[in-house]
Amino acid sequence: MDFAYSPRTEELLGKLESFMADYVYPAESVYDAQVADNDNPHEQPQIMRDLQEKARELGLWNLFMTHDGLGAGLTNLEYAPLAEIVGRSIIGNETINCSAPDTGNMEILAMFGTDEQKSQWLKPLLDCSIRSAFAMTEPAVASSDATNIRSTIQRDGDEYVLNGRKWYTSGILDPDCKLIIFMGKSDPEGPTYRQQSMILVPADAPGVEVIRDLPMFGFQDRLGHGEVQFTDVRVPAANMLGAEGDGFAIAQGRLGPGRMHYAMRAVGMAERALDMMCKRALEREAFGGPLADRGVVREWIARSRIEIDQIRLLVLKSAWLMDTQGNASARSEVAAIKVSAMEVAHKVVDRAVQTYGAAGVSNDTILARLYAITRALQIADGPNEVHLRTIARLELKKHK
Secondary structure (H helix, E strand, C coil), X not given: CCCCCCHHHHHHHHHHHHHHHXXXXXXXXXXXXXXXXXXXXXXXCHHHHHHHHHHHHCCCCCCCCCHHHCCCCCCHHHHHHHHHHHHCCCCHHHHCCCCCCHXXXXXXXXXXXXXXXXXXXXXXXXXXXXXXXXXXXXXXXCCCCHHHCCCEXXXXXXXXXXXXXXXXXXXXXXXXXXXXXXXXXXXXXXXXXXXXXXXXXXXXXXXXEEEEECCECCECCCCCEXXXXXXXXXXXXXXXXXXXXXXXXXXXXXXXXXXXXXXXHHHHHHHHHHHHHHHHHHHCEECCEEHHHCHHHHHHHHHHHHHHHHHHHHHHHHHHHHHHHCCHHXXXXXXXXXXXXXXXXXXXXXXXXXXXXXXXXXXXXXXXXXXXXXXXXXXXXXXXXXXXXXXXXXHHHXXX
């Protein structure tokens, strides 16, 4: 198990760290200001378009994509440290076209899409000329168990008719969103894991209605998390992704790498929070000396360093297993990093908030948003308890 960075990764790391320092971090406040000034707060601000153009010039584009010779062609192990670097900034992923839900949508289009579907949807997504949304979660059922989904996909001649209500449909509010990947039941009486299908829906199809945007802990996401009603939405039969009944398997194929990406970025979030904690502790004085002289603060810093390094090693091991033995062989490890990386990142951010005091809970620093994101991501892509259930089941299986 060799975690040494490849020459390609070393080259990209140097470029990416310079890009983040020279362009991305200074643009964070500009990004927020431009979003606030836009008539539509979900419209991509000009600063992001400028950053993306610079990223293209530097060859920092679609680094996550490995399928069919698309993207940079990196392995999971090569991409992991790069994802950590961009994870330090809330806007980092978007600058290099490696942000959800587009990453997962692009991966399943590459794996399961027809040539026509790839030409119509995957190519413009890779170019970032359009954005996309993923509609799986539903408000009426516990969607952590995808077999609960009630939305329907019914065949009618050369078309499918879609009905259902989805929510936390990420990306749907972006005016550039042109594609929705919709998951519903096409065969409610079939075998449990063959009842669901996925289908490609143009965002402007008649019957698609965005009911509202859903903030997370009071923060409104630029891409939006929409509650969406689908009423008798008709799409061509050719829009089916894979075959009827493949939806559950496709979802698992999409969520596995997605969880890996979340964990990689969580390491970056934790590192940024630790950096901020250390700087604050050295600069801020209370009760006759810097906070860094207080034993409790030193313990926060020390434990944060230990915990971050532990999850980084687990992330790298998981990436290595996915590369060398396949996603299925890394199932337990991927579940473990989805739990541990988010918990550690949230814990480190919480310590940084405490170190900053009132400033930590304000919008004057990035910490409040990191706090909300790291907490929300303990639910997104499957709550922690679902992953713990998976790990326990796989462990117990060894002893049966």
